[in-house]
Amino acid sequence: MFPTPLAILMFCAPESPWWLVRKGRLEEAAKSIERLGRKSQLNSGETVAMMRRVVELEKSEKEPNHWELFKGTDTYRTLIVCGVYAAQNLTGNLIANQAVYFFEREWLTLAVFPAEMVPCFRPNPLLTQTAQRPV
Secondary structure: OOHHHHHHHHOOOOOOHHHHHHOOOHHHHHHHHHHHOOHHHOOHHHHHHHHHHHHHHHHHOOOOOHHHHHOOOHHHHHHHHHHHHHHHHHOOHHHHHHOHHHHHHOOOHHHHHHHHHHHHHOOHHHHHHHOOOOO
8 A cells, every 4th residue: 555655756756966966967966956955045056066076085985895894983883783783682572573473382372471571671670770860
C-alpha cells in the first residue's frame, strides 16, 4: 500500500542538484535549486559554483579505507556505533525476536515474558547511580 503513492510521487520530485552538478548539467542544477529554494534568499549561480567546488574537492581526495575508521576522532564514532548495535542485543531484542520459535517448540512459552523483562530492569540501579538527573 505504501510503495504505490511513493512510486507516483517519485515522478513529481525534482532531480537532485548535487547529482546534476556531478553529471555536469549545471543549468539544470540551477533550475532545480531555484525550484527547491526561496528565490528571494537564494542565488542559484553561487550555489552551483559552491557545489562544483565541493565536487572537485571530493574528486581530489584519496579513496578511504576501513582502517580510517579507527584513526583520530573516527575511533570514537566507530565505538559509539558498535556500542549502540551491541546494546540492541544486550537489552533483550535477540531473545524477544528470535527465541519465540524455540520456546514454542520446547513448550516454554511462559518463559518469554520473564526473559524479556529481566534485561529491561537490570540496568536501572546502574542508571540511578551514574545519571545526572534522577530517573
